[in-house]
Amino acid sequence: MRTRVLIPEQMDDPNLDRSKHEQALRGLQRINAWTRNASLVWKHVLAVAANIGDQPLRILDLATGSADIPISLMKLASSRGIALQIDACDVSEQAISVATKNCHAASVEVCLFCLDILRDEIPEQYDVVMCSQFLHHLTEKEAVSVLRKMKSAATRRVVVVDLERNRMNWLQVWFATRILTRSDVVHFDGPQSIRAAFTCTECYTLAQQAGFTNLTIQRQWPCRFVLVGAIDGTD
Template sequence: MPGWDWRRRQCEAERMDDPNLAESAHRQALRELARLNRWGLAVWHLWPKLSGLARRLGRSLRILDLATGGGDIPIALAKRAARRGWQWQVAGCDVSPTAIAYACEQAQKHQVAVEFFVCDVLRENWPGDWDVVMCSLFLHHLREERAVALMQRMGEAGRHLVLISDLERLPVHYGLVWLATRLLCRSPVVRADGPISVRAAYSISEVRRLAQAAWGSGFRLRRRPPARWLLVKG
């Protein structure tokens, strides 16, 4: 059991956000975060909502992933869509040039046409016209007022759908993430940041309160194993 009061968020700086982080350490962390996203079933959680929307609209989707990091989630979604004959327009943005350079390399490696660009999503406009705006493992970085402001902007920019996924702050999830970062990862950055992220994460009731402040109603919030929640608007 972690020695902290899990009923309250405990926010501290993550190593990944250090502007002085060595590029080699940053790239290693991005590779291993992709592995953790696979373990955390990130794409599996998102796919039913996206594929359902594609069938309803009967056309290609335009999807923007905010704070995309190494881009593994939009790349995986684009690959899965292509296997079904859907040519989606998928893009990802991040404040880190290192992360975007890595994501572009991964898109080329996997032979998918995903566009990545540098953007501070909290301070800059998001170019483009999007059916879906989403983010994963980003909300826990933000104070409540910034989280609400981001969610409001996502609701305005996502014409048909908003998807937000993150960790849920619970002791059992702290233990799961601590163990996963030790078993699946060698990066000191990921091993440090994983547990920090759980301590900073929002609880289900806190997420519901944020969504009500941002949108009022018209959203759905569900737990998703092994340690996340998924918030859906649209």
């Protein structure tokens, strides 16, 4: 898998049947819980929270889907006595509808809104701007644009969690999607996400093109990496 294969995923189809969309979001939520995606972001949230005093830490989650990661972060923060204010956005009104129901069911307050990050600017500034398993949906040019917008909106950190492209990861995702969900949308989109994903080196280079100078990137099991950009002048 030396080069990316970027073709539309079924979840990106605005005409996808509502029931299939909701089933796919539930499947992704289950996979995210199993892979502990929220914990990869949480340690960076803790690092920033330690340096801002008593004021709430403001976070924006791009392409939030079902909002499972913001919900997990809010629960972790509550258990540790850390004040968070999380906004979350998605281009899909259907995803925002599902996310709203999930937040109500979890008794968690997250400000949810629709935003097309490819066309629109992020309307506010946040301590941390993050996205999870979103960048691989984009062309290289789009990814640089999104990273640049994230950098402009963040005052302390940008955190990107995504899949990494290689054959072993493709095999792991192929099996995991079939074990963890019955969604045929996820069965297609999961392995395709690996084919479309960036390598660590590719993503690091894109972040540099977006203007980041203080970067770290680490591989994480299973199948992922975490890219962290510290905004100039912050630790």
